[in-house]
Every structure is written in structure tokens, then in C-alpha cells.
Amino acid sequence: MLEYFNTIKNNNAYIKEAIFSLFITIVSFLCIIVLAFIIFFIVKESIPILKHIGIYNFVFGKVWRPLAFGVSESYGIFYIILATIYTAMLSTLISLFIGIGFSIFLVFIANDFVRSFSLSLMDLIVAVPSVIYGFIGLVIIVKFFERVLNMSAGESVLAASILLSFMILPFIISTVTESMIVLKKSYNNVSISLGVDKWYMVLKLILPNSKNAILVGFILAVSRALGETMAVMMVIGNSLVFPRLLGKAETIASLIALEIGMAEVKSMHYSALFASGAVLMITLSIINIFVHFLKKYLLKLEL
Incomplete structure (x- = not known):
């Protein structure tokens, strides 16, 4: 009888451990998905400005002047x-x-x-x-x-x-x-x-x-x-x-x-x-x- 109760106790402990492990796995997977969506959204919104002036000009440009429309408009963040x-x-x-x-x-x-x-x-x-x-x-x-x-x-x-x-x-x-x-x-x-x-x-x-x-x-x-x-x-x-x-x-x-x-929204300034x-x-x-x-x-x- 004692062995029977010990077996039930061990099975309950195993079930609890399995449920907790499954819960942690699901939460971790959801966190990864949320992080992936955040990165995807940021990259997606960044593409227009990178296509417009190029990655090099954006990263190594020294002038940030997003509201000067026309030829003097600039999006450089090197100093920043x-x-x-x-x-x-x-x-x-x-x-x-x-x-x-x-x-x-x-x-x-x-x-x-x-x-x-x-x-x-x-x-x-x-x-x-x-x-x-x-x-x-x-x-x-x-x-x-x-x-x-x-x-x-x-x-x-x-x-x-x-x-x-x-x-x-x-x-x-x-x-x-x-x-x-x-x-x-x-x-x-x-x-x-x-x-x-x-x-x-x-x-x-x-x-x-x-x-x-x-x-x-x-x-x-x-x-x-x-x-x-x-x-x-x-x-x-x-x-x-x-x-x-x-x-x-x-x-x-x-x-x-x-x-x-x-x-x-959706402007070059927004994308930058x-x-x-x-x-x-x-x-x-x-x-x-x-x-x-x-x-x-x-x-x-x-x-």
C-alpha cells in the first residue's frame, strides 16, 4: 500500500513538473515571437529612409535636418x-x-x-x-x-x-x-x-x-x-x-x-x-x- 501511494505521489510530482515545464516553454516562445515582431516592425519602417539615402549616408552623415524640404534636407546621425x-x-x-x-x-x-x-x-x-x-x-x-x-x-x-x-x-x-x-x-x-x-x-x-x-x-x-x-x-x-x-x-x-x-506618419522623417x-x-x-x-x-x- 505504501508503495502504491509513493507511486501516485511521484506521478503527481512528474505531472506538475511537466505542466510547469510546458508553461515556461510556451511563455518563452511567446516572448521570442513578440520580440521578432518588434524587430520586424522597426526594420520595416526603417526601409524607406535607407532606400532614399542609403545606409552609409544615414549612419555616417553628420547633418540632421529632416524638416528642411528640398535639396537641403538631410538625415545623418553620426554625431548622435x-x-x-x-x-x-x-x-x-x-x-x-x-x-x-x-x-x-x-x-x-x-x-x-x-x-x-x-x-x-x-x-x-x-x-x-x-x-x-x-x-x-x-x-x-x-x-x-x-x-x-x-x-x-x-x-x-x-x-x-x-x-x-x-x-x-x-x-x-x-x-x-x-x-x-x-x-x-x-x-x-x-x-x-x-x-x-x-x-x-x-x-x-x-x-x-x-x-x-x-x-x-x-x-x-x-x-x-x-x-x-x-x-x-x-x-x-x-x-x-x-x-x-x-x-x-x-x-x-x-x-x-x-x-x-x-x-x-510614413514620412522620411518618421522612417529615419x-x-x-x-x-x-x-x-x-x-x-x-x-x-x-x-x-x-x-x-x-x-x-
């Missing part, structure tokens, strides 16, 4: 691409060093209460709407540049990068801290028994073995930085010129947000904005592929 990459990379580098240092503090210096409170605060920072960050950037960062650096206008690439670095910091801190907590449990007792200094352990064991978590945090941070719209739009100046550290610029996300509402979105997706994909191969290369070096 540079500003997008410049802002995202600078903000990620700023937050990467701060995030790694703060993760070391949380894991090896702070007590459990401070660590738990800080990680909860990171979740709260992520939940704050980006327009709030934009207002903070205008009131604090932009005004600081105007008063301290005597800039006529504080809106700049540096202001946007500093603001973005604060917004993407939680992604790096959460990822790296979780990895370091696991590594500390693995190495701490052994290091203490061997008389190894704590900071030597951090430098020689924890940081080298945290590189995968750092790369994951880097990808998450870059992805957020490349796609951020409202906060960046409010502090970067939105000027279609070559991006300089203390100069104004405009990112792809800001361009789309500012002009999609006034672009006539969709093509800009396609370029943004491709840029993000290239960065992810590069980091993926970098991760594989680092693993080969270990072997």
Missing part, C-alpha cells in the same frame, strides 16, 4: 551615435569603479544591517522614475556646472554621464555584491586559517573571481545607459553637434522622444526615427557580443 556611445560608456566607467568599491565595502566592512539597508536602497533607486532624476540633474548638476565652472549652460555630456552613472549604479552594486558574498563564504575561513590578510584575499582572490559578475553588471549598466531617455534629454542640451565632454549633444533615445510626436532606433538596437547587440567574446577569452586565459 557618437554622443549615445560616449555618454553610455563614460557613465558606465564612472559607476563601475564606484560600484565595485561600494560592493567591497558592503561585503567586507559593513555589518548585516548596513548591507541589507543599502541593498534595499539600491532597489528603491531603480524604482524612481527617470523624470525625477532629470529634475535632480537640472537643479543640482547643471546648476553646479553653471556656477562653479562658469559655463553659460550647464547642460553637457558630462552632466548627463554623472546623472546616468547614479541611475545605473544599483545594477552593478547588486550583481557584484551577490557574487562577492558567495566568494567570501568560500574563501574567508580558509584565508583566516592560513593567516592571509583580508585585503590580500580581496585583491588576489575575490576581485579576480568576480570578473564574470562585473561583466554582467557592465552589460546591464550599458543597456540601461544606452536606452535612457527622459533624464538624459533634460540635462544633455539636445544639440546636434559633435559631442564634447563639456559641450551639448543629443542621444538617439532623446532624438526619438523629442521628434516622434511631430513626425508625419525608426531607423535610428534600429541603429540603437544594433549598437547594443554589438556591445553585448563583444563582452560575450571577452568573457570567453578570459575563461581561456584561466585554463
